[in-house]
Amino acid sequence: xSLVTDAKVIQNKQVIPGYYRMDLAAxxxxxxxxxxxxxxxxxxxxxxxxxxxxxxxxxxxxxTGEVSLLYRVAxxxxxxxxxxxxxxxxxxxxxxxxxxxxxxxxxxVIVVSGGIGIAPLYFFLQELAGLGIKATVFQGAATSQQVxxxxxIKELGHSVFIATDDGTRDFHGSVxxxxxxxxxxxxxxxxxGAGENLIMNxxxxxGPHGMLRKLSEITARWGIPCEVSLExxxxxxxxxxxxxxxxxxxxxxxxxxHRVCVEGPVFQSGEVSWE
Amino acid sequence: xxxxxxxASISKPDLSxxxxxxxxxxxxxxxxxxxxxxxxxxPYIDLNRLGAIxxxxxxxxxxxxxxxxxxxxxxAGVLNSIGLQNPGVEHFIDEALPYLAGFDVPVIVxxxxxxxxxxxxxxxxxxxxxxxxxxxxxxxxxxxxKGGMQFGGDPAMAAEVxxxxxxxxxxxxxxxxxxNVTSIAAVAEKVAEAGADAISLINTLLGMSVDIKTRxxxxxxxxxxxxxxxxxxxxxxxxxxxxxxxxLPIIGMGGIATAADALEFILAGATAVAIGxxxxxxxxxxxxxxxxxxxxxxxxxxxxxxxxxxxxxG
Numbered sequence: 096x097s098l099v100t101d102a103k104v105i106q107n108k109q110v111i112p113g114y115y116r117m118d119l120a121a122x123x124x125x126x127x128x129x130x131x132x133x134x135x136x137x138x139x140x141x142x143x144x145x146x147x148x149x150x151x152x153x154x155x156x157x158x159t160g161e162v163s164l165l166y167r168v169a170x171x172x173x174x175x176x177x178x179x180x181x182x183x184x185x186x187x188x189x190x191x192x193x194x195x196x197x198x199x200x201x202x203x204v205i206v207v208s209g210g211i212g213i214a215p216l217y218f219f220l221q222e223l224a225g226l227g228i229k230a231t232v233f234q235g236a237a238t239s240q241q242v243x244x245x246x247x248i249k250e251l252g253h254s255v256f257i258a259t260d261d262g263t264r265d266f267h268g269s270v271x272x273x274x275x276x277x278x279x280x281x282x283x284x285x286x287x288g289a290g291e292n293l294i295m296n297x298x299x300x301x302g303p304h305g306m307l308r309k310l311s312e313i314t315a316r317w318g319i320p321c322e323v324s325l326e327x328x329x330x331x332x333x334x335x336x337x338x339x340x341x342x343x344x345x346x347x348x349x350x351x352x353h354r355v356c357v358e359g360p361v362f363q364s365g366e367v368s369w370e
Numbered sequence: 371x372x373x374x375x376x377x378a379s380i381s382k383p384d385l386s387x388x389x390x391x392x393x394x395x396x397x398x399x400x401x402x403x404x405x406x407x408x409x410x411x412x413p414y415i416d417l418n419r420l421g422a423i424x425x426x427x428x429x430x431x432x433x434x435x436x437x438x439x440x441x442x443x444x445x446a447g448v449l450n451s452i453g454l455q456n457p458g459v460e461h462f463i464d465e466a467l468p469y470l471a472g473f474d475v476p477v478i479v480x481x482x483x484x485x486x487x488x489x490x491x492x493x494x495x496x497x498x499x500x501x502x503x504x505x506x507x508x509x510x511x512x513x514x515x516k517g518g519m520q521f522g523g524d525p526a527m528a529a530e531v532x533x534x535x536x537x538x539x540x541x542x543x544x545x546x547x548x549x550n551v552t553s554i555a556a557v558a559e560k561v562a563e564a565g566a567d568a569i570s571l572i573n574t575l576l577g578m579s580v581d582i583k584t585r586x587x588x589x590x591x592x593x594x595x596x597x598x599x600x601x602x603x604x605x606x607x608x609x610x611x612x613x614x615x616x617x618l619p620i621i622g623m624g625g626i627a628t629a630a631d632a633l634e635f636i637l638a639g640a641t642a643v644a645i646g647x648x649x650x651x652x653x654x655x656x657x658x659x660x661x662x663x664x665x666x667x668x669x670x671x672x673x674x675x676x677x678x679x680x681x682x683x684g
Contacts, residue, residue, distance in 0.1 A: 332650075336450070338438075339441075
């Protein structure tokens with residue numbers, strides 16, 4: 096099956112103001128897609144805007160062959176995408192990139208999202224539910240109206256804790272503060288130096304750069320491995336143009352650029368050079 | 371509807387071209403910096419179908435490249451400031467060349483340096499490596515502090531670099547010119563006098579973009595190189611001018627996305643064409659252009675692509 100496909104739009108609807116969900120008939124994608132991967136989507140049919148847009152895979156239905164994209168309308172490309180109607184065709188390339196590592200055993204899984212960062216994590220949570228793994232999810236949003244997929248995540252059987260910047264729902268403040276409070280107050284969460292009592296095995300995150308940097312500090316302090324999904328301006332999506340570079344630490348204290356589209360978008364938070 | 375037997379009776383047009391000693395089965399190649407070292411696009415196209423592969427710019431030592439953001443989208447184009455990120459010539463010879471040797475495609479290596487000695491050293495090293503069909507001398511990258519466009523902006527310097535490469539290599543030498551000059555023909559003439567076997571143009575046009583929210587330049591390196599369909603008329607004009615100025619074969623590039631675009635360049639004087647930014651949008655762009663050219667020749671009764679080279683000059 097080709098990695099370049101014209102997919103039919105099943106539906107494309109606004110879920111909350113400024114945020115859309117597009118369902119595409121793309122069995123070639125659903126067969127292969129792994130959580131954390133993305134599609135490179137052509138938003139219009141002319142040369143302006145020219146480039147495709149990398150959009151993470153939000154959900155797949157392998158039974159129907161449908162793939163869902165959840166996206167925020169941020170500029171001209173995504174505005175054009177939002178104008179698509181059911182029956183329209185959209186050119187997609189993918190699935191592309193390296194996704195999240197799927198836990199194998201009885202691991203305790205923490206998921207932390209900020210804003211639209213929940214999009215790829217929902218697919219991950221879908222997969223976990225299929226494997227019978229229950230995750231603890233910390234979800235941050237600007238306001239109560241912008242909490243995406245909170246109920247759907249609960250329906251998958253995961254626990255959800257929500258933080259809003261304006262305090263209109265649940266915890267008032269940043270999702271990283273909520274997560275750190277949880278670590279400090281939870282009965283089973285280990286403190287620094289808890290050693291063999293460490294139960295919280297792995298964390299997974301996607302959100303704004305500042306949030307991920309903060310989370311990287313917290314998880315490092317608590318000794319919790321963390322995988323982060325990064326975003327960078329992308330040209331080709333296949334590793335040729337070298338525009339979506341991300342600074343990654345090398346063993347000797349230096350750093351090298353990796354490609355978010357091929358070596359990422361998911362990286363170990365400890366290897367990212369946060370600046 | 372044409373039956374198979376009818377098809378068999380129509381002889382296929384001759385697409386082969388010779389670019390300064392580099393024999394290509396068709397005129398479609400890739401623009402350096404837009405196609406990696408080849409494997410990036412192998413999942414999308416059969417690399418064997420390309421006329422040649424021009425690989426990512428290579429320097430003597432590895433280069434980290436410029437800070438991000440490295441890319442900005444502009445109307446019908448993109449600005450980039452990658453900064454020649456590459457793993458260095460030894461890594462290229464050890465890792466990329468053996469992979470490319472598995473394909474029946476001439477490999478043209480784009481070389482870049484800070485000094486004349488760098489160019490000379492690269493030319494000598496790659497000539498010994500085997501598996502290289504030609505060198506493309508980059509004297510036109512706008513994104514590096516030293517060398518690059520400084521060489522390409524001065525006809526005398528461009529000639530010196532050309533000479534240094536020719537003296538250190540038996541391989542065909544294609545010199546890639548910068549469009550950021552007053553007279554492209556003057557540079558082409560000097561490069562031809564210095565012994566270049568072919569000329570490729572255009573490299574990117576120096577440009578920049580400012581973020582009105584932060585009120586700062588967007589690119590990490592402030593300025594960058596503009597490519598994509600937006601630059602095509604400038605590139606066609608320069609191919610036209612260079613075709614009139616020198617007798618060397620030209621690899622034309624700059625915003626080619628379709629066969630019609632490619633044919634414009636060929637009619638203006640290009641012997642071959644390179645697909646660059648279009649690969650990012652359509653990973654099959656090279657093959658789509660190639661198939662479109664074949665179709666055009668068949669439909670217009672042109673038996674040999676060479677009949678079209680420079681035909682617009684009358």
